[in-house]
Amino acid sequence: MSQEIELLSPARSVKNMRYAFHYGANAVYGGLPRYSLRVRNNELNSKKLVQCIREAHEMKKKFYVVANIISHNNKVKTFIDDISPIVEMNPDAIIVSDPGMILLIQKKFPKINIHLSVQANTTNFLSVKFWKDIGIKRIILARELTTKEIYEIHKNNPKVELEVFIHGSLCIAYSGRCLISSYLKRKDSNQGVCDHSCRKAFSIKKNRRTLKRRDFSEEEVSSDIGRFQTDSKVLSIIEDQHGSYIMNSKDLCAIESIRDLIEAGVSSFKIEGRSKSTFYCARTTQIYRRAIDDVISGKKNINKSLIRMLNNLSNRGYTSGFFRKDRSCEFHQNYERSHSLSASQKFVGEFTGKYKEGFAEVLVKNKFCVGNNLELMNSKKNIQFFIKKIFDERWNSIFCAKNNEIVYISLPEIENPFDLKFSILLLNLENGNKTAI
Numbered sequence: 519m520s521q522e523i524e525l526l527s528p529a530r531s532v533k534n535m536r537y538a539f540h541y542g543a544n545a546v547y548g549g550l551p552r553y554s555l556r557v558r559n560n561e562l563n564s565k566k567l568v569q570c571i572r573e574a575h576e577m578k579k580k581f582y583v584v585a586n587i588i589s590h591n592n593k594v595k596t597f598i599d600d601i602s603p604i605v606e607m608n609p610d611a612i613i614v615s616d617p618g619m620i621l622l623i624q625k626k627f628p629k630i631n632i633h634l635s636v637q638a639n640t641t642n643f644l645s646v647k648f649w650k651d652i653g654i655k656r657i658i659l660a661r662e663l664t665t666k667e668i669y670e671i672h673k674n675n676p677k678v679e680l681e682v683f684i685h686g687s688l689c690i691a692y693s694g695r696c697l698i699s700s701y702l703k704r705k706d707s708n709q710g711v712c713d714h715s716c717r718k719a720f721s722i723k724k725n726r727r728t729l730k731r732r733d734f735s736e737e738e739v740s741s742d743i744g745r746f747q748t749d750s751k752v753l754s755i756i757e758d759q760h761g762s763y764i765m766n767s768k769d770l771c772a773i774e775s776i777r778d779l780i781e782a783g784v785s786s787f788k789i790e791g792r793s794k795s796t797f798y799c800a801r802t803t804q805i806y807r808r809a810i811d812d813v814i815s816g817k818k819n820i821n822k823s824l825i826r827m828l829n830n831l832s833n834r835g836y837t838s839g840f841f842r843k844d845r846s847c848e849f850h851q852n853y854e855r856s857h858s859l860s861a862s863q864k865f866v867g868e869f870t871g872k873y874k875e876g877f878a879e880v881l882v883k884n885k886f887c888v889g890n891n892l893e894l895m896n897s898k899k900n901i902q903f904f905i906k907k908i909f910d911e912r913w914n915s916i917f918c919a920k921n922n923e924i925v926y927i928s929l930p931e932i933e934n935p936f937d938l939k940f941s942i943l944l945l946n947l948e949n950g951n952k953t954a955i
């Protein structure tokens with residue numbers, strides 16, 4: 519395979535963008551909170567976006583500006599004024615879903631590339647042709663397509679760039695077509711303030727009384743949590759001690775579909791996660807960089823250690839999504855919990871790149887102690903080691919490092935030492951779990 523394949527990572531902040539590039543992203547995407555679908559946990563403002571675009575270009579990387587809300591009149595009116603200083607920096611594209619905003623951009627900035635957001639739910643080759651004919655350069659396809667459908671879209675539109683989400687949270691609805699959060703919390707997901715209502719534990723009430731498992735006869739209780747049972751008029755659902763997470767999708771993890779998707783014509787793989795941590799951004803980028811490079815270099819199978827590393831990240835359970843059709847409901851949904859869990863690794867620190875007396879400086883993010891089994895994560899190499907010594911800032915030898923402290927730690931001998939800036943420290947919760955690559 520010799521195509522140019524892009525790895526596209528999320529940037530909620532300047533810092534996350536830097537980590538994404540360090541760990542191998544070709545491009546990142548980030549947006550102004552007012553016009554993109556991540557209002558919370560998005561540290562980017564106009565000034566920071568300008569800085570991001572400048573830094574990305576200095577590193578010969580790409581930056582895409584997201585403006586993919588389903589816009590109401592008030593936002594259409596202010597959009598051009600707000601986006602102008604950012605467009606002046608020449609971002610590599612603007613990601614949009616609203617046809618009105620597309621028209622506005624094309625009129626005001628005819629030279630800028632436009633990528634059609636996943637929110638536009640493009641699911642067939644005729645839609646792709648329609649968007650191509652009005653000047654869209656790239657289509658971010660709906661998540662609900664099979665690889666076979668993507669292949670057909672590409673065959674009919676070989677010159678249009680196709681992008682897909684390869685990893686991250688999934689909605690229970692077609693992206694952008696969900697109103698659950700609007701109805702329940704008056705937080706419109708299409709304006710970027712979704713409160714993840716679908717992930718809540720729902721309970722069943724009758725005459726204002728919450729029904730429990732004991733309220734149902736044995737016959738009614740299905741062994742499968744969350745199975746719907748119809749009783750002439752009402753649709754009922756059984757709740758057990760975990761609750762009833764009836765609309766809670768597992769997270770997408772389609773690492774094993776990369777080869778098929780490249781062969782189907784996909785040229786950009788996007789990682790979801792503009793509200794996720796720096797560590798999540800760095801780790802997913804590191805893993806997918808390696809996976810894409812392996813596929814391009816002709817390796818037949820995905821390295822199992824990469825899949826283990828993904829499992830070590832906190833997740834709601836993984837599904838490979840819709841790329842392969844033969845999947846049941848249980849395969850996509852997590853009926854038992856909606857929060858993300860990681861049982862095997864924890865992010866505990868960031869290396870600053872500085873040294874003192876041969877000990878590496880670390881900004882502590884979670885507690886770790888002498889004797890712990892740790893992983894030093896770096897774009898060059900991941901190294902497992904047991905920590906022997908920790909010093910605090912006053913050079914006292916300490917047993918445990920605590921949140922937000924600056925500490926100095928002993929490192930194992932490294933054959934070809936590398937710059938530790940952007941390196942991350944992980945605590946292995948299961949000692950036997952070796953994930954070095």
Ligand code: SF4
Pocket residue numbers: 688689690691694696697698699707712713714715716717
């Ligand atoms: S409530 Fe759930 S399905 Fe709806 S937009 Fe939010 S995350 Fe997606």
